[in-house]
Amino acid sequence: MSLPATSSRGIGDWLPLALVGAVLVLFAVTAGYVLIEGRGIGIELGSLLLVGSILLLMLTGLPLAIVTALVAILFTVGWFGPMGLPLVASRVYSFISEYVLVAVPMFVLMASILDRSGIARDLYDAMRVWAGGLRGGVAVQTLVAAVFLAAISGIIGGEIVLLGMIALPQMLRLGYDRSIAIGTVCAGGSLGTMIPPSIVLIIYGLTANVAIGDLFLATITPGLLLAALYVGFILIRCHLNPQAGPPAPLEERRMSLRGKLAKLKGVAIPMAVAVLVLGSIYGGIASVTEAACMGVVGVLAAAAIRRELTLAMLRDSLTQTLNTCGMIIWIGIGASALVGVYNLMGGTRFVQEAITGLGVAPIVVLAFMMLILLVLGMFMDWIGIALLTMPIFVPVVQDLGYSPVWFGILFAMNMQVSYITPPFGPAAFYLKSVAPPEISLADIFASLWPFILLQLCGLAIVLLFPEIAMWLPEAVNGH
Amino acid sequence: MPDRASSAAIARHGDQEQADGEAVYDLLADTRPVTALDRRVDRLGRYVGVLFLVAVAISFYEIVMRYAFNAPTIWVHETVIALVAVCYAFGGAFALARDSHIRIGLIRAVAGPRVRKILNVVNAAMALVFAAALGWAAYLMTRKAWISPAGELSLDRSGSAWNPPLPAMIKAGLLVCLVLMGVQALLHLVHWLRDSMGREH
């Protein structure tokens, strides 16, 4: 088998070889130390070693799913002995049988069928024609679609997979700059937890005992603010560099109105599916999780009407769904196991001591909490972060006299950042699981930093001007 | 850019079974050992994937029964969770067979063939440790779900009104998948050891 060697012959193998050696020795030393010393290490150094071993193992090219699970296993055995191992198995079992995650394969399947039929392509052809001469117009349309999608999905995984399978290849086909296309999909797709319904806010509400309806109202403006920031960035970037988001060619723009209207047919089917899903949620027909299943049924029907539904196509869609789910769920499995172990190691108390030892102005405490959330967001899944920090943060926030609703929005915005920051960026993983193979994880993360900055801007704005979040629930509740 | 290039790339990505291990479509393609077991797992995936369709169908049935006939079922939600859980568990082995698990190969990106071979051996060994440890843990968990403290066969049930023994089944399914992944990793290790020792050019 011929290997696509990327290193030039000139450098030789010694540098990578030395690197591999160094990484393996370092990991072996860490692992040995953890196994021998056990909980004597203490939580401070333990936290560092835990993050360090994740990074070391990642470098070797070991699948992330195995990296996180291996580190969880290592620290479980180190801290609690081999008899602690069932903890990891228990987390795995609970994770795969989590009801909320049932929506993930449904969205993936929906995307897979949309992609294999011509529906997605027709949609984007119509979008291009209607975007006219606007530079970056299709990316902006994709963001608008993402906001609508966000209103029918409470999680991010499914939405990003959907956009990654549909919007990304289409934007690339239309000649869009790769980093703009990737950023649009990851940041836009993450809005699923910023626009209600949002499982992040529901879990936050249940955890912090805060009215979920108020959270849903409060999150709308910040969610739209984020979307507006993304739109503004894309428009400015494409204005400065027309190559980044080329408008439709002149002959398409000169298309007669009748031709343009004919193209709208491509929008009709996706719209009908969106109406079906939205309608089934807001009409009280299906729960948020079940609505994803309505989407699959709608897409299947649409493909059948277009005479594109074949057994081979269905089989391919199903195997791809299996593959994609296998990839993303197993990363989650490892991360979930890690959270259980870390909490048991005393992670909660560790964070608590970091917060309570401060003795500074309330706003600084708040900023410090944001910083902790951002740092944790680099290494953990949002559910783990919520479990770890909410028992500590929420009472402190209330003692300081801040609104827990507003804090919930800040938390959700922090999680937006966490989805796309390396090294543990779920949104990037979701996209990678369906992106064309030539797009590497490194490409994805490299494309995301402008969007991280935009999210941080959004976070700072809502931190400094709480009214942006709070005006709507206050107006509705009349106080 | 040719018109359907990227969609075609995706299609290729999804239709890996057609490539059947020959095609080099990925920078990381040399990590894919293609053992006979992997091929079999890959083929099995076609059948397991159908479970998703079953989950969609019965969810739809539940929605219709509940909304149109005011007659929600007691079995759909739990069945859907179990179907999806089994798919998730098997998905781990499936992605391992296709070598599609997500990785960040910073060293690999700059490494030549010789170092890559070493990394392949190391990674297969780590995957084996992972599957062995997790498999052992899953065995302990499954044993408790199948055998009561008194030592009798007694399957853990869900405790709902329907009360199916699905928790015991899912746990056993997870164990099977982990054992499968362990054997896969073992065969990968053998493959890469041979590759790095025997077929040195």
Next chain:
Amino acid sequence: AKYEWTFQTSAQAGDNFFKIEQAWADRVNAMSGDRIEIEILPVGAVVAHNETLEAVGAGILQGHLTDPSYFAGKDPAFAMLGNLVGAWSDPDQMLKFMNYGGGKELFNELVEPYGLHFIGASATGLEAFLSTKPLNGVDDLEGLKMRAPEGMVQEVFARAGAAPVNLPGSEVYTSLEKGVIGAADYTVFSTNHDLGMHEFADNPVYPGFHSLPVVEVSLNKQIWDGLPEDLKAILEVSVRDFARDMVARLEVADAKAVAEARANPDITISDWPESERAKFREIARGVWKDWAGRSDMAGKVYEQVTAHMRGVGLLQ
């Protein structure tokens, strides 16, 4: 501290139960002269809510404070001891059965094989029932789409004519709001109120008629067996006090929330008359009897509970 334990509770971090439980842990620390230090972690922190029995038995967690109904799938007796639907009309009756009616001994017989020792029971109080339409008696349950968790509750409601829907707690809010379901067995009135559930589920039934979950406080058996007598006594007495503390505090919180809800013209609280409660209890008793045949322990629980209830005049 000589003994450092981690307990996982079934409460959410922001629940008022959680703080009451932490206060109990603090008191144990003080009473034991700093020999025992218990860290209470919220639901899901280490293992899922329905996996703590295994985790405590294996020594991964040292103890738990939880609703035993979560383990109904292991032995139906857990559901019968954990939440005997319709049996008690106030927490005191249940606690008397646990402490003086043989409940505690039975509970230990049940959990000891799993490697746990049951220290004592607390309760969250009589739960409230969330409903989007007026419910004034058993007849109104006919055809009602309602969420019910695992345990006996689903079956009792099904027999009462309702159509139970199997939904996880995280879907209750949106499903009730959008009308996917019409009612839900969720939690106590004050928590429901804090979560804003009454904004659309504006016909709550309070006090509830259906559910009074036990909060089981258990410790790993090996650890318990190795404790000196004074610490055992401290734990037992502290849990007995904890139960009082929890019930009383939640009653105060509920009363405040109920007063607030009554002041709101959009919310109508329904309080079932004794005759309707008795009707529901009758239906529930049929289910108890069925469950009694499902395992040896369940049979024993049934005998013991009905004997106790007859003894104290709760059953004829």
